[in-house]
Amino acid sequence: MKISGLHHVAIIASDYARSKRFYVEVLGLQVIAEVYREARDSWKLDLRVDDTTQIELFSFPSPPSRVSRPEAAGLRHLAFRVDDVDLAVAHLEHNGVACEPIRIDEYTGKRFTFFADPDDLPLELYEA
Known part of the structure; x- marks a missing residue:
């Protein structure tokens, strides 16, 4: 396969x-x-x-609620690739979406942050 x-x-x-x-x-x-x-x-x-x-x-x-945090078994989060995390965070915050502080992936050196959709599904922005 x-x-x-x-x-x-x-x-x-x-x-x-x-x-x-x-x-x-x-x-x-x-x-x-x-x-x-x-x-x-x-x-x-x-x-x-x-x-x-x-x-x-x-x-x-x-629909029944699904446990998603903290670290429940199953799908952890959905990550979106973006060119500029700062610009994407500014856009989300302008639209009333709270984002966690931007962090750096210790293994790849790439910048990322987390936010949530309206049902509190964890979503990530990962800088390409």
Whole structure:
């Protein structure tokens, strides 16, 4: 088997409209498609991260909470590559999104920071 890349990451939002606004308006991801699936009473929004990677944003009636912090087993966080962490942090903070202080990865020397989506999903900005 040869994995050639990451196709998508799926996220279930507790408040679909709020999360859609965050991912589209604040993070600036491009909408590829949006469909309402009546049989599931669920929205599905496909968002372009880059030329090969997408985020699928879902809504479901009354989704259960998922433990995400501190250091719970499972997916730890989702990291976005950016050219300039300072500029990205300034943009997020201008839009009311709190970011942790910028740190330096002790192994790569790259700068990074963490923030959270509207459901407190840990997200990272990692400078390319």
